[in-house]
Amino acid sequence: MHDDMIEPSGEVRRAPGETPLSATAQTGEREVETALRPRRLAEFVGQPRVREQLELVLESARKRGVAPDHVLLSGPPGLGKTSLAMIIASELNAAIRITSGPALEKAGDLAAILSNLAEGDVLFIDEIHRIARPAEEMLYLAMEDFRVDVVVGKGPGATSIPLEIPPFTLVGATTRSGALTGPLRDRFGFTGQMEFYSPAELEQVLRRSASILGIDIDAEGRAEIARRSRGTPRIANRLLRRVRDYAEVRADGVATLPVVRAALEVYDVDELGLDRLDREVLEALVRSFNGGPVGVSTLAVAVGEEPSTVEEVCEPYLVRAGMLARTPRGRVATGLAWEHLGLRPPDDAGGLDSTSSSLFD
Numbered sequence: 205m206h207d208d209m210i211e212p213s214g215e216v217r218r219a220p221g222e223t224p225l226s227a228t229a230q231t232g233e234r235e236v237e238t239a240l241r242p243r244r245l246a247e248f249v250g251q252p253r254v255r256e257q258l259e260l261v262l263e264s265a266r267k268r269g270v271a272p273d274h275v276l277l278s279g280p281p282g283l284g285k286t287s288l289a290m291i292i293a294s295e296l297n298a299a300i301r302i303t304s305g306p307a308l309e310k311a312g313d314l315a316a317i318l319s320n321l322a323e324g325d326v327l328f329i330d331e332i333h334r335i336a337r338p339a340e341e342m343l344y345l346a347m348e349d350f351r352v353d354v355v356v357g358k359g360p361g362a363t364s365i366p367l368e369i370p371p372f373t374l375v376g377a378t379t380r381s382g383a384l385t386g387p388l389r390d391r392f393g394f395t396g397q398m399e400f401y402s403p404a405e406l407e408q409v410l411r412r413s414a415s416i417l418g419i420d421i422d423a424e425g426r427a428e429i430a431r432r433s434r435g436t437p438r439i440a441n442r443l444l445r446r447v448r449d450y451a452e453v454r455a456d457g458v459a460t461l462p463v464v465r466a467a468l469e470v471y472d473v474d475e476l477g478l479d480r481l482d483r484e485v486l487e488a489l490v491r492s493f494n495g496g497p498v499g500v501s502t503l504a505v506a507v508g509e510e511p512s513t514v515e516e517v518c519e520p521y522l523v524r525a526g527m528l529a530r531t532p533r534g535r536v537a538t539g540l541a542w543e544h545l546g547l548r549p550p551d552d553a554g555g556l557d558s559t560s561s562s563l564f565d
Protein backbone atom coordinates (compact mmCIF):
# COMPACT_ATOMS: atom_id res chain seq x y z
CA MET A 205 0.00 0.00 0.00
CA HIS A 206 2.35 2.71 1.18
CA ASP A 207 6.10 2.79 1.10
CA ASP A 208 8.03 2.93 4.32
CA MET A 209 9.65 6.33 4.87
CA ILE A 210 13.27 6.47 5.91
CA GLU A 211 13.99 9.23 8.41
CA PRO A 212 17.32 11.14 8.22
CA SER A 213 18.32 9.22 11.33
CA GLY A 214 18.06 6.04 9.28
CA GLU A 215 15.05 4.92 11.23
CA VAL A 216 12.20 3.46 9.25
CA ARG A 217 8.96 5.30 9.64
CA ARG A 218 6.06 3.12 8.71
CA ALA A 219 3.00 4.31 6.88
CA PRO A 220 0.01 4.61 9.22
CA GLY A 221 -1.26 1.23 10.24
CA GLU A 222 1.59 -0.59 8.52
CA THR A 223 2.74 -2.67 11.46
CA PRO A 224 3.54 -6.39 11.29
CA LEU A 225 0.01 -6.97 12.50
CA SER A 226 -2.06 -4.82 10.16
CA ALA A 227 -4.50 -6.93 8.20
CA THR A 228 -4.25 -4.99 4.95
CA ALA A 229 -1.67 -5.95 2.34
CA GLN A 230 1.61 -4.07 2.59
CA THR A 231 4.28 -2.78 0.26
CA GLY A 232 5.67 -5.55 -1.91
CA GLU A 233 3.47 -8.15 -0.31
CA ARG A 234 1.27 -8.88 -3.32
CA GLU A 235 3.87 -11.04 -5.05
CA VAL A 236 4.53 -13.38 -2.19
CA GLU A 237 0.78 -13.56 -1.60
CA THR A 238 0.25 -14.74 -5.15
CA ALA A 239 2.69 -17.57 -4.53
CA LEU A 240 0.84 -18.56 -1.35
CA ARG A 241 -2.69 -18.44 -2.75
CA PRO A 242 -4.57 -21.72 -2.66
CA ARG A 243 -5.63 -22.68 -6.21
CA ARG A 244 -8.55 -25.05 -5.63
CA LEU A 245 -11.44 -25.13 -3.21
CA ALA A 246 -10.05 -28.31 -1.63
CA GLU A 247 -6.79 -26.51 -0.86
CA PHE A 248 -8.59 -23.60 0.76
CA VAL A 249 -8.29 -23.94 4.53
CA GLY A 250 -11.14 -23.07 6.89
CA GLN A 251 -14.36 -21.16 6.12
CA PRO A 252 -16.34 -24.44 6.16
CA ARG A 253 -19.69 -22.69 5.72
CA VAL A 254 -18.73 -20.51 2.80
CA ARG A 255 -16.88 -23.41 1.19
CA GLU A 256 -19.82 -25.77 1.42
CA GLN A 257 -22.29 -23.18 0.17
CA LEU A 258 -20.02 -22.26 -2.70
CA GLU A 259 -19.46 -25.88 -3.63
CA LEU A 260 -23.22 -26.30 -4.03
CA VAL A 261 -23.59 -23.13 -6.09
CA LEU A 262 -20.75 -24.12 -8.41
CA GLU A 263 -21.66 -27.79 -8.71
CA SER A 264 -25.28 -27.09 -9.50
CA ALA A 265 -24.36 -24.53 -12.16
CA ARG A 266 -21.93 -27.02 -13.64
CA LYS A 267 -24.64 -29.70 -13.78
CA ARG A 268 -27.07 -27.35 -15.47
CA GLY A 269 -24.40 -26.07 -17.82
CA VAL A 270 -25.00 -22.43 -16.98
CA ALA A 271 -22.94 -19.63 -15.47
CA PRO A 272 -23.49 -19.63 -11.68
CA ASP A 273 -25.28 -16.80 -9.89
CA HIS A 274 -23.29 -13.72 -9.00
CA VAL A 275 -21.30 -14.12 -5.78
CA LEU A 276 -20.52 -11.51 -3.13
CA LEU A 277 -17.68 -12.22 -0.72
CA SER A 278 -17.72 -10.08 2.36
CA GLY A 279 -15.40 -9.83 5.34
CA PRO A 280 -12.38 -8.11 6.92
CA PRO A 281 -9.06 -7.74 5.03
CA GLY A 282 -6.74 -10.71 4.61
CA LEU A 283 -9.26 -13.53 5.10
CA GLY A 284 -9.06 -14.87 1.55
CA LYS A 285 -11.69 -13.06 -0.55
CA THR A 286 -9.39 -12.51 -3.54
CA SER A 287 -8.10 -16.06 -3.22
CA LEU A 288 -11.65 -17.43 -3.28
CA ALA A 289 -12.58 -15.31 -6.29
CA MET A 290 -9.72 -16.85 -8.24
CA ILE A 291 -10.63 -20.30 -7.01
CA ILE A 292 -14.19 -19.83 -8.27
CA ALA A 293 -12.82 -19.15 -11.74
CA SER A 294 -10.48 -22.13 -11.71
CA GLU A 295 -13.17 -24.47 -10.37
CA LEU A 296 -15.34 -23.36 -13.29
CA ASN A 297 -12.44 -23.63 -15.75
CA ALA A 298 -13.30 -20.05 -16.64
CA ALA A 299 -11.18 -17.04 -17.46
CA ILE A 300 -11.13 -14.29 -14.85
CA ARG A 301 -11.11 -10.54 -15.47
CA ILE A 302 -9.99 -8.52 -12.48
CA THR A 303 -10.84 -4.94 -11.65
CA SER A 304 -11.81 -2.91 -8.59
CA GLY A 305 -14.42 -0.43 -7.47
CA PRO A 306 -12.05 2.56 -7.40
CA ALA A 307 -10.90 1.78 -10.98
CA LEU A 308 -14.48 2.04 -12.25
CA GLU A 309 -14.89 5.78 -12.06
CA LYS A 310 -16.92 6.18 -15.21
CA ALA A 311 -19.60 3.99 -16.70
CA GLY A 312 -17.43 3.79 -19.82
CA ASP A 313 -14.66 2.04 -17.85
CA LEU A 314 -17.07 -0.71 -16.95
CA ALA A 315 -18.69 -0.83 -20.40
CA ALA A 316 -15.28 -1.52 -21.94
CA ILE A 317 -14.73 -4.46 -19.61
CA LEU A 318 -18.23 -5.88 -19.92
CA SER A 319 -18.25 -5.75 -23.70
CA ASN A 320 -15.04 -7.77 -23.81
CA LEU A 321 -16.33 -10.65 -21.68
CA ALA A 322 -16.74 -14.09 -23.21
CA GLU A 323 -19.48 -16.52 -22.22
CA GLY A 324 -18.92 -18.02 -18.78
CA ASP A 325 -16.13 -15.62 -17.80
CA VAL A 326 -15.75 -14.57 -14.19
CA LEU A 327 -15.56 -10.83 -13.60
CA PHE A 328 -13.97 -10.03 -10.25
CA ILE A 329 -14.61 -6.56 -8.79
CA ASP A 330 -12.57 -6.02 -5.64
CA GLU A 331 -13.68 -3.32 -3.16
CA ILE A 332 -16.99 -3.23 -4.96
CA HIS A 333 -18.45 -0.85 -2.36
CA ARG A 334 -16.25 1.89 -3.85
CA ILE A 335 -17.70 1.71 -7.35
CA ALA A 336 -18.88 5.07 -8.75
CA ARG A 337 -22.63 5.61 -9.10
CA PRO A 338 -22.95 5.64 -12.92
CA ALA A 339 -20.90 2.45 -13.19
CA GLU A 340 -22.99 0.86 -10.46
CA GLU A 341 -26.18 1.59 -12.37
CA MET A 342 -24.74 0.06 -15.49
CA LEU A 343 -23.80 -2.99 -13.45
CA TYR A 344 -27.42 -3.53 -12.34
CA LEU A 345 -28.55 -4.11 -15.91
CA ALA A 346 -25.51 -6.19 -16.76
CA MET A 347 -26.02 -8.46 -13.75
CA GLU A 348 -29.73 -8.88 -14.30
CA ASP A 349 -30.25 -8.89 -18.04
CA PHE A 350 -26.72 -9.35 -19.40
CA ARG A 351 -27.08 -6.11 -21.28
CA VAL A 352 -25.48 -2.68 -21.26
CA ASP A 353 -26.88 0.52 -22.62
CA VAL A 354 -24.13 2.36 -24.39
CA VAL A 355 -24.84 6.05 -24.68
CA VAL A 356 -23.69 7.59 -27.92
CA GLY A 357 -23.43 11.37 -28.29
CA LYS A 358 -24.15 14.13 -25.79
CA GLY A 359 -27.06 16.30 -24.76
CA PRO A 360 -30.56 16.04 -26.29
CA GLY A 361 -29.21 14.20 -29.35
CA ALA A 362 -27.72 11.38 -27.29
CA THR A 363 -29.08 7.93 -27.97
CA SER A 364 -28.59 4.77 -26.04
CA ILE A 365 -27.81 1.58 -27.87
CA PRO A 366 -28.50 -1.67 -26.03
CA LEU A 367 -25.67 -4.13 -26.28
CA GLU A 368 -26.04 -7.80 -25.39
CA ILE A 369 -23.26 -9.28 -23.30
CA PRO A 370 -22.68 -13.02 -22.86
CA PRO A 371 -23.75 -14.58 -19.54
CA PHE A 372 -20.95 -14.15 -17.03
CA THR A 373 -20.53 -14.50 -13.27
CA LEU A 374 -19.74 -11.45 -11.22
CA VAL A 375 -17.71 -12.03 -8.07
CA GLY A 376 -17.64 -8.96 -5.85
CA ALA A 377 -15.48 -8.58 -2.76
CA THR A 378 -16.00 -6.06 0.00
CA THR A 379 -14.64 -5.32 3.44
CA ARG A 380 -17.69 -3.16 4.12
CA SER A 381 -20.86 -4.88 3.01
CA GLY A 382 -22.83 -2.27 4.95
CA ALA A 383 -21.60 0.35 2.48
CA LEU A 384 -23.17 -1.49 -0.46
CA THR A 385 -26.42 -0.07 -1.79
CA GLY A 386 -29.51 -2.24 -1.41
CA PRO A 387 -30.11 -2.68 -5.15
CA LEU A 388 -26.55 -3.87 -5.70
CA ARG A 389 -26.63 -6.28 -2.79
CA ASP A 390 -29.96 -7.71 -3.97
CA ARG A 391 -28.53 -8.65 -7.34
CA PHE A 392 -26.10 -11.17 -5.90
CA GLY A 393 -27.50 -14.70 -5.77
CA PHE A 394 -25.15 -15.73 -3.01
CA THR A 395 -23.23 -13.91 -0.29
CA GLY A 396 -20.32 -15.61 1.42
CA GLN A 397 -19.64 -14.09 4.80
CA MET A 398 -15.97 -14.74 5.64
CA GLU A 399 -15.17 -15.40 9.30
CA PHE A 400 -11.94 -15.05 11.25
CA TYR A 401 -9.91 -18.27 11.36
CA SER A 402 -9.37 -20.42 14.43
CA PRO A 403 -5.77 -20.98 15.60
CA ALA A 404 -6.04 -24.61 14.39
CA GLU A 405 -6.99 -23.45 10.90
CA LEU A 406 -4.16 -20.94 10.86
CA GLU A 407 -1.76 -23.73 11.78
CA GLN A 408 -2.83 -25.51 8.61
CA VAL A 409 -2.34 -22.34 6.58
CA LEU A 410 1.13 -21.99 8.09
CA ARG A 411 2.07 -25.59 7.40
CA ARG A 412 1.19 -25.13 3.76
CA SER A 413 2.94 -21.76 3.45
CA ALA A 414 6.09 -23.03 5.18
CA SER A 415 6.33 -25.92 2.79
CA ILE A 416 5.86 -23.68 -0.26
CA LEU A 417 8.46 -21.19 0.98
CA GLY A 418 10.82 -23.89 2.23
CA ILE A 419 10.76 -22.65 5.82
CA ASP A 420 11.78 -25.07 8.54
CA ILE A 421 9.30 -24.59 11.40
CA ASP A 422 8.07 -27.14 13.88
CA ALA A 423 4.51 -27.75 15.10
CA GLU A 424 4.96 -25.75 18.30
CA GLY A 425 6.37 -22.85 16.36
CA ARG A 426 3.41 -22.91 14.00
CA ALA A 427 0.96 -23.03 16.89
CA GLU A 428 2.60 -20.00 18.47
CA ILE A 429 2.38 -17.91 15.30
CA ALA A 430 -1.21 -19.06 14.73
CA ARG A 431 -2.22 -17.91 18.21
CA ARG A 432 -0.87 -14.43 17.64
CA SER A 433 -2.16 -13.81 14.12
CA ARG A 434 -5.52 -12.22 14.87
CA GLY A 435 -7.46 -14.92 13.08
CA THR A 436 -6.07 -13.68 9.76
CA PRO A 437 -4.11 -15.80 7.23
CA ARG A 438 -2.39 -12.74 5.75
CA ILE A 439 -0.96 -11.86 9.17
CA ALA A 440 0.01 -15.49 9.86
CA ASN A 441 1.90 -15.64 6.56
CA ARG A 442 3.62 -12.34 7.26
CA LEU A 443 4.71 -13.33 10.77
CA LEU A 444 5.99 -16.59 9.31
CA ARG A 445 8.28 -14.63 6.97
CA ARG A 446 9.53 -12.42 9.80
CA VAL A 447 10.20 -15.50 11.93
CA ARG A 448 12.12 -17.02 9.03
CA ASP A 449 14.31 -13.88 8.84
CA TYR A 450 15.07 -14.13 12.53
CA ALA A 451 15.72 -17.88 12.38
CA GLU A 452 18.17 -17.45 9.52
CA VAL A 453 20.08 -14.55 11.04
CA ARG A 454 20.03 -15.27 14.77
CA ALA A 455 19.43 -19.03 14.96
CA ASP A 456 20.33 -22.08 12.89
CA GLY A 457 17.45 -21.56 10.47
CA VAL A 458 14.98 -23.77 12.32
CA ALA A 459 11.93 -22.02 13.77
CA THR A 460 11.35 -23.78 17.05
CA LEU A 461 9.14 -22.40 19.82
CA PRO A 462 11.88 -20.37 21.54
CA VAL A 463 13.01 -18.96 18.20
CA VAL A 464 9.43 -17.96 17.30
CA ARG A 465 8.93 -16.32 20.69
CA ALA A 466 12.19 -14.38 20.45
CA ALA A 467 11.40 -13.28 16.90
CA LEU A 468 7.91 -12.05 17.76
CA GLU A 469 9.31 -10.14 20.68
CA VAL A 470 11.63 -8.27 18.30
CA TYR A 471 8.65 -7.34 16.17
CA ASP A 472 6.59 -6.18 19.15
CA VAL A 473 3.93 -8.81 18.71
CA ASP A 474 2.66 -9.77 22.13
CA GLU A 475 1.10 -12.95 23.53
CA LEU A 476 -2.33 -12.19 22.14
CA GLY A 477 -1.23 -10.65 18.89
CA LEU A 478 -1.44 -7.07 20.10
CA ASP A 479 1.17 -4.66 18.79
CA ARG A 480 2.60 -1.56 20.39
CA LEU A 481 -0.20 0.78 19.36
CA ASP A 482 -2.90 -1.61 20.56
CA ARG A 483 -1.20 -1.79 23.93
CA GLU A 484 -0.78 1.99 24.08
CA VAL A 485 -4.49 2.40 23.45
CA LEU A 486 -5.34 -0.06 26.22
CA GLU A 487 -2.81 1.51 28.60
CA ALA A 488 -4.23 4.98 27.99
CA LEU A 489 -7.77 3.76 28.42
CA VAL A 490 -6.97 1.97 31.64
CA ARG A 491 -4.39 4.25 33.23
CA SER A 492 -5.45 7.73 32.10
CA PHE A 493 -9.19 7.22 31.96
CA ASN A 494 -9.68 4.56 34.60
CA GLY A 495 -11.10 2.17 32.01
CA GLY A 496 -13.44 4.66 30.34
CA PRO A 497 -15.90 5.47 29.01
CA VAL A 498 -13.96 7.90 26.89
CA GLY A 499 -14.53 9.26 23.37
CA VAL A 500 -12.40 7.87 20.57
CA SER A 501 -10.91 11.26 19.67
CA THR A 502 -9.78 11.88 23.26
CA LEU A 503 -8.28 8.41 23.30
CA ALA A 504 -6.52 9.06 20.00
CA VAL A 505 -4.97 12.30 21.30
CA ALA A 506 -3.72 10.41 24.35
CA VAL A 507 -1.74 8.01 22.15
CA GLY A 508 -0.78 10.63 19.56
CA GLU A 509 -2.63 9.03 16.67
CA GLU A 510 -5.38 9.95 14.26
CA PRO A 511 -8.83 8.94 15.50
CA SER A 512 -9.33 7.00 12.25
CA THR A 513 -6.20 4.92 12.90
CA VAL A 514 -7.37 4.04 16.39
CA GLU A 515 -10.85 3.32 15.13
CA GLU A 516 -10.01 1.31 12.02
CA VAL A 517 -6.66 -0.28 12.85
CA CYS A 518 -6.71 -1.01 16.59
CA GLU A 519 -10.27 -1.22 17.69
CA PRO A 520 -11.71 -4.00 15.54
CA TYR A 521 -9.28 -6.50 16.96
CA LEU A 522 -9.44 -5.20 20.54
CA VAL A 523 -13.22 -5.47 20.37
CA ARG A 524 -13.06 -8.95 18.89
CA ALA A 525 -10.55 -10.10 21.49
CA GLY A 526 -13.00 -8.93 24.15
CA MET A 527 -10.75 -6.23 25.58
CA LEU A 528 -12.51 -3.10 24.47
CA ALA A 529 -16.18 -2.28 24.15
CA ARG A 530 -17.78 0.47 22.13
CA THR A 531 -20.65 1.92 24.11
CA PRO A 532 -22.88 4.91 23.42
CA ARG A 533 -20.96 6.82 26.10
CA GLY A 534 -17.53 5.97 24.69
CA ARG A 535 -14.83 3.32 24.71
CA VAL A 536 -14.62 1.06 27.73
CA ALA A 537 -11.91 -1.37 28.83
CA THR A 538 -13.13 -4.82 29.83
CA GLY A 539 -11.77 -6.82 32.75
CA LEU A 540 -9.75 -8.80 30.24
CA ALA A 541 -7.91 -5.62 29.20
CA TRP A 542 -6.92 -4.88 32.80
CA GLU A 543 -5.77 -8.44 33.22
CA HIS A 544 -3.78 -8.40 30.01
CA LEU A 545 -1.87 -5.36 31.27
CA GLY A 546 -1.26 -7.17 34.52
CA LEU A 547 -3.62 -4.92 36.49
CA ARG A 548 -6.66 -5.48 38.66
CA PRO A 549 -9.75 -3.60 37.60
CA PRO A 550 -10.81 -1.23 40.42
CA ASP A 551 -14.32 -1.71 41.75
CA ASP A 552 -15.43 1.65 40.41
CA ALA A 553 -13.85 1.18 36.99
CA GLY A 554 -16.07 2.16 34.12
CA GLY A 555 -15.06 -1.10 32.49
CA LEU A 556 -17.28 -4.09 31.96
CA ASP A 557 -16.84 -7.21 34.02
CA SER A 558 -14.35 -9.83 33.03
CA THR A 559 -17.01 -12.37 32.13
CA SER A 560 -17.19 -10.85 28.65
CA SER A 561 -16.15 -13.57 26.26
CA SER A 562 -12.87 -13.58 24.46
CA LEU A 563 -12.10 -15.25 21.19
CA PHE A 564 -9.34 -17.14 22.91
CA ASP A 565 -11.65 -18.97 25.27
Ligand SMILES: Nc1ncnc2c1ncn2[C@@H]1O[C@H](COP(=O)(O)OP(=O)(O)OP(=O)(O)O)[C@@H](O)[C@H]1O
Nearest residue numbers: 237240241248249281282283284285286287437438
Ligand atom coordinates in the same frame (compact mmCIF):
# COMPACT_ATOMS: atom_id res chain seq x y z
N1 LIG B 1 -8.15 -20.14 3.43
C1 LIG B 1 -6.88 -19.86 3.13
N2 LIG B 1 -5.99 -20.84 3.01
C2 LIG B 1 -4.70 -20.56 2.75
N3 LIG B 1 -4.22 -19.32 2.57
C3 LIG B 1 -5.06 -18.29 2.67
C4 LIG B 1 -6.43 -18.52 2.94
N4 LIG B 1 -7.05 -17.33 2.99
C5 LIG B 1 -6.11 -16.41 2.75
N5 LIG B 1 -4.92 -16.98 2.57
C6 LIG B 1 -3.65 -16.27 2.33
O1 LIG B 1 -3.77 -14.95 2.85
C7 LIG B 1 -3.35 -13.99 1.90
C8 LIG B 1 -4.41 -12.93 1.78
O2 LIG B 1 -5.56 -13.47 1.20
P1 LIG B 1 -6.46 -12.63 0.17
O3 LIG B 1 -5.61 -11.68 -0.61
O4 LIG B 1 -7.27 -13.58 -0.59
O5 LIG B 1 -7.35 -11.83 1.21
P2 LIG B 1 -8.48 -10.75 0.94
O6 LIG B 1 -9.64 -11.15 1.78
O7 LIG B 1 -8.71 -10.61 -0.53
O8 LIG B 1 -7.84 -9.42 1.51
P3 LIG B 1 -8.18 -7.87 1.11
O9 LIG B 1 -9.48 -7.54 1.77
O10 LIG B 1 -7.04 -7.08 1.68
O11 LIG B 1 -8.23 -7.81 -0.39
C9 LIG B 1 -3.10 -14.73 0.59
O12 LIG B 1 -1.75 -14.64 0.27
C10 LIG B 1 -3.39 -16.17 0.86
O13 LIG B 1 -2.25 -16.92 0.59
Ligand SMILES: [Mg+2]
Nearest residue numbers: 285286330377
Ligand atom coordinates in the same frame (compact mmCIF):
# COMPACT_ATOMS: atom_id res chain seq x y z
MG1 LIG C 1 -8.36 -9.00 -1.79
